[in-house]
Amino acid sequence: MYRKLAKFLSLLLLGFFLNLGISPVLSQIPVAQNAEQLVQKAQSDYETGRLSEAQASLEQAIKIFEEQGQANSRNVAITRINLGRLQFATGKPEEALKNWQQASSIYEQLSDPQGVTRSQIYQAQALQELGFYPRACDTLVQALKFARPTCATLTQRDLRDKSQVAFAELDSVNLEGWRTLGDVLRTIGQVEASRILLESMTEQLPTSEAKAITVLSLGNTYRALGNQIRDRQSPPKYDYMPWRCEDNANLSFPDTAIKAYQSANSAYEQIINKFPPSATRTTAQINRLSLLSEVGDKLGTTIASSQDIDLTQLPPSRSKVYAEIKVAKSKACLRQLTGNAPSWQQTVKELQIASQDADKIGDRFAKSYALGNLGGVYEYQAWLSRNTSEGQTYSQQAKQVTEEALYLAQPSEAPYIAYQWQWQLGRLFDLVGNRENAIAFYEQAANTLALVREDLLIVNSDVQFSFRDNVEPLYRELVALLLSSGEQQLEQPTLRKSLNYIESLQLAELENYLQCQLAEPQAVDVVDTDAAVIHPIVLKDRIEIIIALPNEPLRRYTAPNSSEEQVDTIVNKLRQELIVPGERGEIPKLSAQVYNWLISPIEADITQNRSKPINTLVFVLDGSLRNIPMTSLYDEKTQKYLVEKYAIAVNPGLQLLSPQPLQRGRLSLLAAGVSNSVTVEEKTFAPIPFVEQELTSISQNLPSQVLLNNTFTENNLKQEIETDTFSIVHLATHGQFSSAPDETFILTYDQLLRGQELRDLLASTRERQANPDLLVLSACDTAQGDRRAILGLAGIAVSSGASSTLATLWSVDDKSTSQLMVRFYQELENNPQLSKAKALQNAQMSLLKEQPDPFYWAPFILVGNWL
Incomplete structure (x- = not known):
């Protein structure tokens, strides 16, 4: 037996x-x-x-x-x-x-x-x-x-x-x-x-089915790596339609992304050419078809859209249903992008077969996914035929099928599927001009997505989930709808909703970056009577500005001539000008354009007579605006930079970092830095000669512990943080902020402390409820070409437990950095009532008088608590 x-x-x-x-x-x-x-x-x-x-x-x-x-x-x-x-x-x-x-x-x-x-x-x-x-x-x-x-x-x-x-x-x-x-x-x-x-597994395994499956996984990872690099250098996506395939022909992909895609293609080809028919081989064919439908033109490789893939190799399962949908979509995209008219009848038939296969295994979630995609096909056809009777027919078909898909995958059971169909219904109502119903379904989708903040789920996980495709456009489209009324001053609930949703996007983006769920956000009312909080919201066709003034209702303005394309072009040019020392070139002209978008519409509000004048501007920035310092915005009328008028801080979201005053008491300092040239992980870092002088100067008048060069190791830093309480942690060393957590690092004398390791190290202060009031990173840079690099800084600011983070957006002359830092600490010590934002403003002003070029004084930004 x-x-x-x-x-x-x-x-x-x-x-x-x-x-x-x-x-x-x-x-x-x-x-x-x-x-x-x-x-x-x-x-x-x-x-x-x-x-x-x-x-x-x-x-x-x-x-x-x-x-x-x-x-x-x-x-x-x-x-x-x-x-x-x-x-x-x-x-x-x-x-x-x-x-x-x-x-x-x-x-x-x-x-x-x-x-x-x-x-x-x-x-x-x-x-x-x-x-x-x-x-x-x-x-x-x-x-x-x-x-x-x-x-x-x-x-x-x-x-x-x-x-x-x-x-x-x-x-x-x-x-x-x-x-x-x-x-x-x-x-x-x-x-x-x-x-x-x-890669380690693939190198060790002999040729076998197990190796084929591992090579398949590795190919998927190479593809995800290519997507990650591509997305870091691509602008945000402001609208999304799943079956309207993105034409990448005119986009310039980084060489590293193309190399990753080539490695993915090679991995899939290895399985297809060297292994016998099997489910693994079939999956490799499916994934290669999908890859080439997206980036085939970048690889110099083409593939017939009608290529036969034997799906009978796949056993009856949810995975098979998803595979059928994936093949149908890849073929449709290939036809779209090669200029051939897609055979939509064939696509519909393929999706109907997927739905029937889901029925055979009794999997209603798989059936929902098949039907929802069928609705997506009809949605795309309705969009192509918009404002025609044929388009109305397709729109009705799309709604009917999508509603059935949503019924099968209720938000309480499968939120990661349901939010897609709620979003799709919102787009369909928007397509026919039903704004009220469109907003209702968009809000349902956003609320459903909030249920799965921790995981930001996907249905088929063989490639990296794309925050840029699957989350960001939902929030931006919703806010665009809420603010689409012709009335300049909308009702307060609508404005608050808009702010809440854009902050939910910022929260989701940070959680996606950090791969963890942040503490439950709390709505914060600004209590600083000297500060105005400015929320620029970048939409596809305009910038919306919502301003919060002390004890006053929210106000909303629309910046003139501010499409996302215009904003992206101007901001990128300005950034490139700012990071090069020397003549100011086009900086005044470019920064004046951003000033006219963000400040001119609200200037009357912030300069009007009031019992206590506004002296601090707090920006909750969005999109590419996060990559430039607001201090450098230029007023052509007065010929002054914004920093000459106001103290300035940025906040990744008031729900994330609430404004609490600095507990001055008796300040204590942990200062660490690397002044010598060191080689770590085969990278040589140049010396920063003024670091030693910087640390000596700032530690003279404060109870301090200093770690310099060979004493600045991870173990020593960890020991200091775990055994003592410091109100300020100051790190003067090479570092980089990147939207890739693995590429965010701080240099110690013998190793690179990467994003996760640095966050873990600083997290020990939270466990002891000994959070520093201020974290200073005085010699860091943002990754070149990375449009979302500021996420690296925001991630450290939020997860470190520090109420404020002072950092640089680009690497600055170390003498200037030292001068500014010394002045900043002097301001804090000598003026107990002075806010951190005001102390930074005074330090920047002193440097500006000596060095008018914004390269030297502009990159220093205060993130979080400005008080």
């Missing part, structure tokens, strides 16, 4: 799961004859497509094992794992997860660490399928015995150390666990970490 059940279980699941690249749990277990018959029946039912009957038979077998008592606990665990595999493959990850969690509990009771590891790996796959990527990653970190407790604390060094694992000697389940970790790391944005792991 013991051997027969093992044989039946293996026959039932082996061929099926090997097609998915998954090995079933095989074990020889004794069983009564009726349980054996149930397993036989399950096998027969599976082979004839009666999947629900097969599941019922295995469930009944589990009951029999449980009735036989604790002696059969191991049999229960094994059968639950196999039942979970069947449920997982047929689109029931929730049920699979429950079975694997129960199996894990049994293995823990049996003191079977291998069984626990196996069940944890399977649980991670279910969590991944459900979209709970951080939880999936944490589960794998535990299963694979990393020293760190969570995925958020995992570093590239940890992975490099672990890459010494002998992957070729691992059993199939553990090998699958490592590969799944590579997939999850990619999905949560840790693309470089994913690459390190998967």
Whole structure:
């Protein structure tokens, strides 16, 4: 009996799961004859497509094992794992997860660490399928015995150390666990970490199906890396229609992005050309088709849109339904981008087949995804035929099908699918001019998306989720609708809604960058009677400005001639002028244009007579405006820079960093820096001679601890932060801010402290409730060409626990930096009532008198608490 059940279980699941690249749990277990018959029946039912009957038979077998008592606990665990595999493959990850969690509990009771590891790996796959990527990653970190407790604390060094694992000697389940970790790391944005792991695995594995699956994962990671580089240098997307394919022909991609895409294409081709027909080979064909439909012209490679892909290699599953949808969309995009008229009837037929296949496995979420995409096809056709009777017909078809898709995937059950269909319905109502219904559905979509802030989920995770495509346009389109009324001064609730949604976008963007959920945001009313808070909102065709003045209603203005294209062009030119020392060139002209957009419309409000004049401007910036210092805006009438009129601060969102006054008391300082030239990770960093003088000067009049050059190590910094309380942490060293967390770093004497490591280090102050009031990063730069590099700075500002962060937007002459920093601290020490923003303004003004060129004084920005 013991051997027969093992044989039946293996026959039932082996061929099926090997097609998915998954090995079933095989074990020889004794069983009564009726349980054996149930397993036989399950096998027969599976082979004839009666999947629900097969599941019922295995469930009944589990009951029999449980009735036989604790002696059969191991049999229960094994059968639950196999039942979970069947449920997982047929689109029931929730049920699979429950079975694997129960199996894990049994293995823990049996003191079977291998069984626990196996069940944890399977649980991670279910969590991944459900979209709970951080939880999936944490589960794998535990299963694979990393020293760190969570995925958020995992570093590239940890992975490099672990890459010494002998992957070729691992059993199939553990090998699958490592590969799944590579997939999850990619999905949560840790693309470089994913690459390190998967490349190490690929190098070690012999030619086999396991290697093919790993190469496939690596190809997906290369593609995600290309997308990440592309998105960092691409402007925000202000509108989105899923089946209107983006033409990249006129976009200039960085060489590093093209190289990553070429590596992805090579990985897919390797599987297609070197491995026999299988589900893995079919998936490689699908992913290559998708890749080339997006960037084929950049690779100098073309592919016939009608290329046949044998989807019969894929077993009935949710993954197969998604694959059918992906192929249909790739073919449609290829036809659009090559100038061939898409065969929409064929596309509709392919999506209808996907819907029918979802019915066969009883997966309503997969059916919802198929129907929602069908609605997307009709939406695109309605847009192409807008303002015609044919367009109205397509619009009605799109609404009907999308409503059915939303019914099948309710927000409470599948928010990561539902928000897409709510958004789609909003676009459809907007298309026909029904603004009220459009706003209603957009708001539903935004509220649904808020339910999954922590994960920012996707339905098919074989490439990196695109914040730029799948989240940002939703908020921008919604705010554009709310502010689309012809009335200049809208009702206060509408203005507050608009601010809340744009701040929700900023919050989601930061969480997507940090890969964690920030503390529950709190609405903040500005209590500083000297400050005006300015919210410029960049939309596709204009900049909207909402200004909050002390004890007054919100006011709204529209900047003239301010389309996103115009704004992007002017801001990028200004940035390039600012970062080059020397003649001011076009700086006054370009910065005057931005001044006219942002300040001129509100100038009368902030200069009007009031009991206490406005002396501080706090900007909650948006889009490319975040890449230039507001201090450098130029008033052509008075021939003064904005910093000569007002103290200035920026805030990533008042919900994130609330304005609380600096607790002066007795200031204490931890100052650290690197003045010598050092080589770290094969990069040579130039000396910064004035760092030593800077640290000496600022520490003279404050209780201080100084770490300079070889004493400035991660361990020493950590020891100081963990054992003492400092109101100011000042780091004078090379650093870089980037929208890629792995490329945000601070240089210590012997290593690069990357974004996550630096945040973990500073987080220890939060745990002791000893947050510094001020974090100073005095020699950093933003990554060249990275339009979202400021996220690196905002991420450190928000997650460090410091109420304020003073940093530089570009690397400045170190003598000027030293002069400004010394003056800044003098202002803080000598004027206890002076705000940090005012202290910075005074320091910048003193430098401006000596160096009129904004290159020297403009890059210093105060982020967060300005008081």
